[in-house]
Amino acid sequence: MRRISTRLADGRELLYFDSEVTAASTDRSTVFDSRDLEVTATASEIRHDALLDEWVAIASHRQGRTHLPPADQCPLCPSGGGRQTEVPAEDYDVVVFENRFPSFASRVDPAAELPETDERRPGLGRCEVVCFTSDHDTPMSRLPPERIRLVLDAWVDRSADLAALPFVEQVFVFENRGEEIGVTLGHPHGQIYGYPFVTPRTQLMAQAARRHRERTGRDLYADQLARELADGCRIVTSSQHWVAYVPFAARWPVEVHLQPRRAVPDLPSLDAAVRDDFPHVYLDVLRAMDSLYDAPLPYISAWHQAPVRVDRDLVSLHLEVFSIKRAASKLKFLAGSESGMGAFVNDIAPEQIAATLRAALPR
Template sequence: MSAAEVHRLAGRLADGREIVYFGEDGIPSPAPDLRDLPPRTSGSEMRFDPLLREWVVIAAHRQGRTHLPSDDECPLCPSSGERRTEVPASSYDVVVFENRFPSLVADDGRILEPVGEPEHTRRTGAGRCEVVVFGPDHGASFADLSPRRARTVVEAWVDRTRALSALPGVEQVFCFENRGAETGVTLHHPHGQIYAFPFVPPRTERVLDSAAAHRERTGGDLFADVLRAEQEAGIRVVARSEHWTAFVPAAARWPVEVHLYPHRPVPDLPGLTGAERDDFAHLYLDVLRRMDALFGAPLPYVSAWHQAPVRRGRDLLRLRLELFSVRRAPGKLKYLAGTESGMGVFVNDIVPEDAARRLRESSV
């Protein structure tokens, strides 16, 4: 399936938020959003931690967001009759819209009054947060999608990365999915999110430093060297295709953790070719199904796309997907204990090579 076969239609919700439909066989004109919605909230702010030198987002208005509604009140299902949801259409393939309860809001990042902090850094939490709905089936998950639908989701990620990267003040675009109540999801309908950050997040900053130091020390590409080592060792490779390799990292922090690297270095999702996007859809579904088969039940997970920042480090950072789960055994979860929460030192109960072997052996 090529990008040209994915149709796109943009519109507005009742409170002015943007909504974009992505369709595989055309997009019927959706009904207008007739809800009487209150004005959009804008209470997000950012404060800078001088010890860790990291921005912290404070979004108190999100306390009132929708939390685990009943199936017949799901806001991500298609609208039907008098039941009006966040998606006005009566059917859809993939849809993206601005979050009604965003952590980051459309703003210019203006300075706010100080509250006695050591450095006056308090400002509005400028940025953008979007919801990506993977399909209309409330009871499905990403692993249940067809390769064609998964490919449409990839195209939505590409489209939104390109659009959000062009917004003033955006420094990095982060596409991700939380699945399962164990990861803190508030809606069970299969969906992900996209954050457009007004700063480069701390983890990306640290990886940038590592990539720069590796290049200075060896002259090489850190990600290419990691990928080459994993492919040559083979003991942690879970699956491999023409354009991608999925492997458990040697220093995995989580009981179940898989990284997916493209074989060709690209900085972000828009940099992938059509063939690479097609190939990813198939390999990703294979990995997700292996993970679900691991303990004989749907696995809670976080799936996170790491892309290069918009304006710097694009020659150093490589696109990759990092996928991990907090489940360490049937009925048992890994909680962040004192060393992890207090000091950032992870202790993994599962040997990475064993995790990779069990994933390879999982029936799909």
């Protein structure tokens, strides 16, 4: 893998992650972004919601962001034919760059600078876009395993870099796929958020793991994995280093967790053998999901990592992939119970969806 860091016209960082083959044949040093690109003002702030004791980001500059452009105006495709996109190169394997419309940024608009209080702070952080392929029409689920492996290298690299930023408390690697969940760009891509706080959900996870350790002396994630392996009926697939299962108390009509057999806090802590093993399990799961309704499944794929500075012995790395699609033509909406009370009602039994996914595994 070759990693080259460069800058876009407005100063944002862009990184190429090239395979050995591409690296041998492609010179990135002569390519640069010649667009006349204004620096986007980022006026994001975070506010403390006292009723829930949680931080909320207010990022009103994002309202004007690019929304479902036609494929021939895709900003994530390579540049070429006289058209300049976010990626100056004529082709690429995997590319990562700072989001032009970030929820959090390392440079905050001085005009919007606020006095820091207990209640509001500037929205410092970093938001990156990860393009999985230069091919607009090939989703993650149809990429070859070697490409997923390269994407994983990029995720690891970015997780380590963002964790090193002094204002970042947690790094979140994720992919939103499908217009049904609000994806505004069709090109296969994911995102990385470096948050200036530990997210509400990760705080809950750390709290639950801490109570479990105090009560039993054991690790919650190891216990959960052992329990799923013992039950067996919700396992979708597994390999030497990974287990994919529908969790006992799944919230979503389709929900699969991918967990390494040996607990680690985050992506950079995975050793080479575990990384090499990942693409096969992940592709099997994604392809089984895509075959559920004879249509690409809209999904959110969310890497849970331990916070950067705290509770690193409590929260273990795992990937949660879930979909709001509950039937060929029906979506699960987060309505009153979920959005109002945080109480999920799942219309599909976890054991049933696990069996359906097992039957849909590629052979």
